[in-house]
Amino acid sequence: MKRIALLLIIALSITMITVSASAQDGPPIPEGKHRERLEQLRRIKMIEALDLDEEQAVRLTVREKDFREKERGLLEQRKQVLQDLQSLVEKGADDNALRAQLGTLVEIGTHIVREKHTYILSLNDFLSMEQIAKMVLFEQKFTQEVRRLLEKSRHGSRR
Numbered sequence: 001m002k003r004i005a006l007l008l009i010i011a012l013s014i015t016m017i018t019v020s021a022s023a024q025d026g027p028p029i030p031e032g033k034h035r036e037r038l039e040q041l042r043r044i045k046m047i048e049a050l051d052l053d054e055e056q057a058v059r060l061t062v063r064e065k066d067f068r069e070k071e072r073g074l075l076e077q078r079k080q081v082l083q084d085l086q087s088l089v090e091k092g093a094d095d096n097a098l099r100a101q102l103g104t105l106v107e108i109g110t111h112i113v114r115e116k117h118t119y120i121l122s123l124n125d126f127l128s129m130e131q132i133a134k135m136v137l138f139e140q141k142f143t144q145e146v147r148r149l150l151e152k153s154r155h156g157s158r159r
Contacts, residue, residue: 002066039068049138050131059126065121071112078108 043064047057085101123132 006076011143039147041147042139045142046135046138050134052127052131056126060123063119067115070115074108074112074115078105081105093122 043061047060050056054058081101081104085098086104088097088101120132120136123135127135
């Protein structure tokens with residue numbers, strides 16, 4: 001397991017350097033293979049941090065994949081709404097059109113939060129509240145660390 005984790009960390013490092021070289025305004029969101037590797041690493045580290053047995057790990061993985069698919073779909077919708085909002089602003093649209101687009105944006109944001117809430121609460125049929133809390137904390141720390149590494153790599157590539 002440590003060998004796999006080490007290989008994934010090396011692959012992640014290479015991936016981050018490659019991905020961050022094309023960064024412009026902030027840490028990029030890895031796509032395709034890079035995203036999959038990052039998610040695999042996160043999942044492995046999370047399973048280790050939560051000390052899950054095999055059944056719990058499988059159930060968490062399945063449930064999380066379902067949630068991530070929904071989340072990605074909503075984030076794509078949000079991206080499209082933001083693009084549409086940008087177009088409206090550039091065209092000098094009236095307040096009603098802007099208000100409607102902003103309302104749609106807020107609705108999507110609310111839906112994302114609701115989905116995350118539902119996902120987290122759905123885990124209590126096989127994880128303890130302490131494990132769920134540790135998972136939430138782990139995800140936050142992991143995301144911060146990835147951002148830090150991407151920023152560090154990005155700033156290092158400018159020199």
